[in-house]
Amino acid sequence: MDSSDQELLAETLRKVMSTSSGPDLDKKLDELGWQEMLAEHPDVSISLVFRLLGETGSHSSVVNDVLLRAHNGAPGESVSMPFANGRWVQWSRDQICSVDTVDPELPLHEVATGDDIPWGAARVALGWWLIGSSRAMLELARTHALDRQQFGRPIAAFQAVRHRLAEAYVAIEGAEATLAVADGELGAMLAKAAAGKAASTTSRHVQQILGGIGFTAEHAFAGHARRVLMLDALLGSSRELTGAAGTMIRNAGHAPRLVDL
Amino acid sequence: MNTDRFRDEVRHWLDSHDLTPGDDHSFDAQVAQLSRVRRALFDAGWMRYGWPEEVGGLGGAPILRAVLGEEVATRNLAEPGIYSMIEVLAPTMISYAAPELAADMVPRLLNGDEQWCQGFSEPGSGSDLASLTTRAVQAGDTWIINGQKVWTSLAQFAQRCVLLTRTGPGHDGITAFFVDMDTPGITVRPLRTLHGVDEFAEVFFDDVVVPAHRMLGRPGDGWRLAMDLLPHERSTCFWHRIAYLFSTMDKLIGDAEQVDDLRLGEAYLAAHTVRCRSYATQQRLAAGAALGPETSVDKVLLATTEQQIFDTYRDLVPGAVEWDDETLRSEYLYSRAATIYGGTAEIQRNIIARRLLHLGRGDSG
Numbered sequence: 001m002d003s004s005d006q007e008l009l010a011e012t013l014r015k016v017m018s019t020s021s022g023p024d025l026d027k028k029l030d031e032l033g034w035q036e037m038l039a040e041h042p043d044v045s046i047s048l049v050f051r052l053l054g055e056t057g058s059h060s061s062v063v064n065d066v067l068l069r070a071h072n073g074a075p076g077e078s079v080s081m082p083f084a085n086g087r088w089v090q091w092s093r094d095q096i097c098s099v100d101t102v103d104p105e106l107p108l109h110e111v112a113t114g115d116d117i118p119w120g121a122a123r124v125a126l127g128w129w130l131i132g133s134s135r136a137m138l139e140l141a142r143t144h145a146l147d148r149q150q151f152g153r154p155i156a157a158f159q160a161v162r163h164r165l166a167e168a169y170v171a172i173e174g175a176e177a178t179l180a181v182a183d184g185e186l187g188a189m190l191a192k193a194a195a196g197k198a199a200s201t202t203s204r205h206v207q208q209i210l211g212g213i214g215f216t217a218e219h220a221f222a223g224h225a226r227r228v229l230m231l232d233a234l235l236g237s238s239r240e241l242t243g244a245a246g247t248m249i250r251n252a253g254h255a256p257r258l259v260d261l
Numbered sequence: 262m263n264t265d266r267f268r269d270e271v272r273h274w275l276d277s278h279d280l281t282p283g284d285d286h287s288f289d290a291q292v293a294q295l296s297r298v299r300r301a302l303f304d305a306g307w308m309r310y311g312w313p314e315e316v317g318g319l320g321g322a323p324i325l326r327a328v329l330g331e332e333v334a335t336r337n338l339a340e341p342g343i344y345s346m347i348e349v350l351a352p353t354m355i356s357y358a359a360p361e362l363a364a365d366m367v368p369r370l371l372n373g374d375e376q377w378c379q380g381f382s383e384p385g386s387g388s389d390l391a392s393l394t395t396r397a398v399q400a401g402d403t404w405i406i407n408g409q410k411v412w413t414s415l416a417q418f419a420q421r422c423v424l425l426t427r428t429g430p431g432h433d434g435i436t437a438f439f440v441d442m443d444t445p446g447i448t449v450r451p452l453r454t455l456h457g458v459d460e461f462a463e464v465f466f467d468d469v470v471v472p473a474h475r476m477l478g479r480p481g482d483g484w485r486l487a488m489d490l491l492p493h494e495r496s497t498c499f500w501h502r503i504a505y506l507f508s509t510m511d512k513l514i515g516d517a518e519q520v521d522d523l524r525l526g527e528a529y530l531a532a533h534t535v536r537c538r539s540y541a542t543q544q545r546l547a548a549g550a551a552l553g554p555e556t557s558v559d560k561v562l563l564a565t566t567e568q569q570i571f572d573t574y575r576d577l578v579p580g581a582v583e584w585d586d587e588t589l590r591s592e593y594l595y596s597r598a599a600t601i602y603g604g605t606a607e608i609q610r611n612i613i614a615r616r617l618l619h620l621g622r623g624d625s626g
Binding site for chain 1: 510520622
């Protein structure tokens with residue numbers, strides 16, 4: 001897929017994702033050839049689809065497909081995934097169960113247990129999702145800062161406001177760089193940890209810049225803020241993965257260089 | 262030469278040529294060690310890869326210089342900050358000096374014969390560099406320079422200086438010169454730093470006469486010259502510094518007396534993140550892209566990471582900085598400067614806000 005193909009695909013996906021979500025979106029993604037894309041161009045497809053889920057605020061159960069591909073599961077299954085505090089959950093393919101979580105839109109439900117399998121590809125996928133959500137949040141704050149006038153000028157003129165947004169931008173860009181080269185289990189752990197951390201940094205600064213309006217349920221920020229909490233808790237939170245990476249390097253006795261010129 | 266082969270051959274060569282520094286950790290000894298390393302690497306050819314043939318190089322992609330610097334930093338052969346200065350000084354000469362001047366001078370820097378310094382900051386012009394007031398006035402085929410520079414690294418060791426002066430108003434009134442440090446009228450007063458080293462200096466210019474052919478570029482090119490340094494500083498130099506931070510992480514893992522995997526993991530994650538970011542930057546540069554304000558992201562990540570790693574070191578090896586590890590103490594204290602030199606953390610965030618987030622002009626530029 002060259003870059004103009006990718007742009008065209010991104011355009012199509014963005015359109016579909018802004019009008020549908022959940023099982024309806026799953027169906028439309030399949031019609032667009034999601035399974036074939038995933039088989040033929042896994043890296044490009046995963047980064048594109050999951051980033052756009054975040055940017056558009058829609059959701060889909062496609063993380064199951066990423067996991068099934070990674071260990072030859074039967075198509076259409078849901079895979080049990082670790083969630084914070086030793087829980088196991090599944091991402092339903094249909095929207096029947098709605099549990100009262102921080103993000104009730106997501107059809108996650110608890111299961112007794114699951115198999116510990118390589119999570120790398122799915123962690124990278126959720127990392128891209130977190131980055132997409134973060135970029136969407138940052139854009140909300142950016143336009144708000146330019147529109148909102150106080151003391152006779154846009155609040156974007158104030159250095160305290162500018163530096164918070166710059167801080168979020170740096171976190172997002174850094175995390176994206178780790179995702180772009182994420183390879184192997186350690187690389188994927190670090191990339192999801194960086195993305196989760198970028199999302200919490202962004203959420204905190206964006207919320208502050210949005211002020212009162214960002215605390216209303218009707219503002220688009222609310223959905224993103226809830227979503228990134230949920231996505232961070234799935235397949236290892238930023239804190240858990242960072243600690244696990246610390247254990248790995250302590251046991252290894254050195255700090256692995258995962259990318260080289 | 263291909264990058265992987267170059268790395269392998271450099272490693273092989275370094276394995277059989279011992280350039281380990283001696284026991285003297287004074288700054289004078291570090292500067293002497295730097296010259297020794299450069300001389301040896303130049304004579305063996307390694308130092309010449311990635312530089313154009315016109316200035317004594319052997320050609321090849323500039324990325325080879327990043328690879329060589331990483332090997333030097335990983336083996337702790339030279340103090341990484343002063344080793345990397347060549348990466349901004351030599352490209353400036355290649356781009357702005359008259360070709361015969363560059364051909365004459367750059368090899369002396371590459372081969373370890375000389376040290377050079379950069380006269381940019383002034384007592385009244387730090388973050389607002391374009392307000393500098395060191396004046397150059399034309400007198401026939403010479404220029405007369407008067408003024409003062411400060412925070413000039415290596416000034417007391419340097420044979421030459423890339424100097425920014427004012428020749429007219431505004432950004433277009435800044436002009437650069439390549440000045441011999443033994444010219445009458447130049448006084449260097451070293452400044453002792455927080456980490457106990459005479460690393461930088463004040464430099465005074467009193468009626469210093471510089472020949473017109475030592476001008477870099479044309480009158481008014483100085484600001485552009487200063488801005489053109491950034492892509493060099495933020496590609497190869499940063500890669501060297503990141504290599505140094507990874508070898509610091511290795512040492513920390515070995516030295517840690519407290520087990521705190523979260524803290525250790527956080528420091529490693531920060532190091533990994535800036536390495537991935539810098540990797541992407543080097544790839545873009547190698548593909549022919551012009552680097553611009555987006556490298557402020559690299560700068561913020563690097564400065565933050567350096568301080569985080571040394572904070573973690575201090576916490577996991579209690580008392581080492583304060584009491585019994587002199588080298589670590591010096592490195593820890595030096596890391597405090599990372600958010601100040603090369604453009605402060607605040608200036609970087611201003612650039613990100615204005616140029617990357619398009620937030621318009623702020624109250625502070």
